[in-house]
Amino acid sequence: MIEKLAEIRKKIDEIDSQILKLIAERNSLAKDVAKIKNELGIPINDPDREKYIYNRIRKLCKEHNVDEDIGIKIFQILIEHNKFLQKKYLQETQHKNKKL
């Protein structure tokens, strides 16, 4: 029984590692998005795109039998963090450009 618990926990640890890698990959795209938006002169915040993502997440939650509220909460955190990273990146590049 205790061995079975250890085996399940090993699987959970592996899944957690995968989730974290994917979060890092999602976060790493923030710079690229921020650069393009800055060049196009459009805002970081895009409520229409967020609406699309939340609807898609709701659908995926249903398909995979994941609680919708949990799915939405997770993506709210990821999206807010992505916007924070975009703002941080733009502030840093603007700061660097001022120094030049």
Ligand SMILES: C=C(O[C@@H]1C=C(C(=O)O)C=C[C@H]1O)C(=O)O
């Ligand atoms: C990444 C983007 O910027 C913001 C962050 C989003 C996200 O993390 O998915 C979605 C919409 C925008 O508010 C984007 O516009 O695609």
